Amino acid sequence: MTSSVTGTRPLRDALGLLKDREQVAERLLESSAKHSFDPDTELDWDAPLEEGKWFWPPELLSLYDTRMWRQMSEEQRLELSRHESAALASLGIWFEIILMQLLCRHIYDKSVTSAHTRYALTEIADECRHSKMFARMIQKSGSPTYPVTRLHHNLARVLKTLSTTPGSFACTLLGEEILDWMQRLTFPDERVQPLVRGVTRIHVVEEARHVRYAREELRRQMVTSPRWERRLTRISSGEAARVFSIAFVNPQVYTNVGLDRREAMAQVKASAHRREVMQTGAKRLTDFFDDIGVLQGVGRRMWRSSGLLP
Template sequence: MTTVPDNAELRDALGQLREREQVAERLLESSAKHSFDPDTELDWEAPFEEGKWHWPPELVSLYGTPLWRRMSEEQRIELSRHEAASLASLGIWFEIILMQLLVRHIYDKPATSAHVRYALTEIADECRHSKMFARMIQKSGTRAYPVTRLHHNLARVLKTISTTPGSFACTLLGEEILDHMQRLTFPDERVQSLVRGVTRIHVVEEARHVRYAREELRRQMVSCPRWEAELTRVSSGHAARVFSIAFINPQVYTDVGLDRREALAQVKASRHRREVMQTGAKRLTDFLDEIGLMQGVGRRLWRSSGLLA
């Protein structure tokens, strides 16, 4: 027997669809006005500036530790160069996952809707971002720093079985913490001009992506079945744990001549580093708490990740 929704349910469903389209139309207008081609927008031929950082020192993982105090200024700057490349590598990994999740999201939706057109616009943005990050790594002269094989293959599972709200929760996890750090980076005159330009482009365009994901996740959490909401709480908590581990590839410490085991131990013990990560995640964790995702097992997983105070 088919259950026929009452008029209130129909009005609510239609209202959500109208709101979804209105948000997408505004984001499409913003995309038309504020999108960039990194290949022409940035000066890739200019040499790096002597003595400038590749990432703000306060955001470098070892900042303030006993090991940091023993390092020379040149070695600290060198570590910032490798950590910037590691974060760019992480960014590419996330962007590729996000593009696949977005394609899954729109597969069954009307191709002519503004919601789908904006998703396709965002996918085009993410393609440019991935190429921009790859070019920055090449320019920096470091290796690329991929995530571990385990995390690489866990992402395959995520892309296959993720619920729709789970996809958007993971999208926000990958975008908002890096976005917070990049907002501190692009106005910082101590940092290389190219890095500042890369982060400026990413911040401007990611603001739209965050708005799209937040609005859709809020809608999904209102309408999804209880089992899906609970699964999303758990999956986002597990994703937070993976993210916190994968954030900086430990190979960077070896590549600048440090003892990897000692460096990892000091990063783990660093109160400053913990505060940096929790501050970067706070806007996101507050939002997830507001929409009911930080409950039960999910909250405990987020706390164990170190991203939730």
């Protein structure tokens, strides 16, 4: 009798997790039907940019409160915001293309009629619109695009090919939650260009669903995955945190604004304000990762070395 009960409990647990997964997906699908946007018609792309407005809140710019920042003119600071906004949008596009491929991998072997799969396809459609929206914003601002380094570009190829399911969702949250925190400060900020505020508002509303989907799935995966996969997720997320924290600042921005690239990078690295911004932006995520067992062992040390965890 004991053997029979023991044998059926894992099955009941698995069925419960699947039911929960479907319920979450159904709620997210309902939300998507009510609160989705078409940026091409929702935003006024023909309106001229406003003179003297920021393209990103100044406190979130990499050089804010450094010696170099204090020596810059207001015009140069505004120009820095234009280029950093374009660099972050470029980073967002790169990341969303990776995410779309990871989501396609995730659902490849799953039931095509499940709510979980239907929501993944809905999210992929959202990310397509977001990538086009970010690209159009860069174009409208008159800034160049800022691709990541060739090394990081190729490291992402490895991630897309070899990442485990929990590793994929951990990386998804890393890419989404810090930018989401910054955008939540951006869209209500009247100092910022109306177009940028509109773009970030749409992204925040729709990204909230993506974060919920990834969090719930990662929580399930950290319970059901084999031990080796959970260990690998801790390490891969730590490495992803290191790469992401580096990619968050594109040195070419400083050159294009007329600053000494090497000196600017040194001041950003030494900036207590910048460190606080990045750690505050990551705190909700690192608290969640700590709660579900991602920040353990060598993975935690890697997160600390990235500068995103105190």
